[in-house]
Amino acid sequence: MVFPESHTANRPLRFGYVPLVECAPVAVAHELGIFERYGLDVQLSRELGWASVRDKLVFGHLDAAQSIAGIAIALGLGINEMRCEVAVPMVLNLHGNAITLSKHISPEKIGRGERLKDFLTHEWKEDRPFTLAVTHRYSSHYALIKTWLQRCQITDKQEVDIIFLPPTLMPRHLKAGHIDGYCVGEPWNSASILTGDGWCPATSSDLSHGHPGKVLIVSGSYLRTNRDESVRLVAALLDSCRTCEMPEFRDELIAILAKPKYTGVAPEVLANSLGPEFNSGAGQRSIDGFHLFHGTSVNRPSTDKASWVLAGMRSTGMLPETTGGSISRIYREDIFRSAEQVVMHSK
16 A cells, blocks of 8 residues: 655654663554554654653654553643643553662662561661652552552652652662662563663552553644544554564564664673563562563553543542643544554554
8 A cells, every 4th residue: 555645755754762661652653664664754853751752852852652541631631831732542551561679788688668667667768768769640650659559558658769860870870879769661671680780669550450551642633634644653653662562573673673773782781571471580480471562452442541640649649630722632532543543454
């Protein structure tokens, strides 16, 4: 199938991503020519973290991006005095995150976290609070680490400080002793685990099975003037997600993600969470479903996925109970359905 020339043929579609395993659909679509196959000229922009993605969307420097889901809701509903029209026409993956703790807070001391409260009460000797990092105040990581702390029976804010760091900086801050743990997407958990600096007490699928990982966010201004291209962007990424999920593609996926312009980490680090087994730093474990890239239940921007994000933002105090606005205006199943048709007719 031959697609029409883009309305924005005078310039590429500017697409932002953060160096994580979860950028796989974007990287694969670019490296395998899937964007071009769907008639798109896409210019990728590697971002340090989610604040950069947010700011560039707001100020018009990006047309679309891989994003944490909370940013789309925050921008679309105008939380924290920053508002712009955005759409989420697909979910790029489920799961993909984990919690990593310093080797100094070992499983022998706290188990999988069930003895953490007792450890902090009787054995914590640092002259600062127990400190954990997440990527952004509107991220799933914030909700996941709060869930884990609640399971560890820790609810007092004075016992734990939660700070915000870009994903790529977390391993070095853990190694330096500036933080005691973090929740982040891969490969930045495995980066600390395989150097012996950290270990993983829980993956995101352990904490909330089926939760959305990263989403595609499209600028409202781009969508208004380029709806056809937006549909084809979703179609190309759906095609790429299907490729990422294929077991026989695993080695090539690792080779792509290892390139400096994507994650730039060693293939063995990437392989750790891409199966079939995960070295948690506290033993080997099966991790079927650590990363889920493809399937209608994965990629559809459904109201139940949006509701999970909303509930997580409310649980962390980032979203007031009285916040108004229609979530269906942001989560666009109509565009997703159109893209499914494009993929079907392109075969």
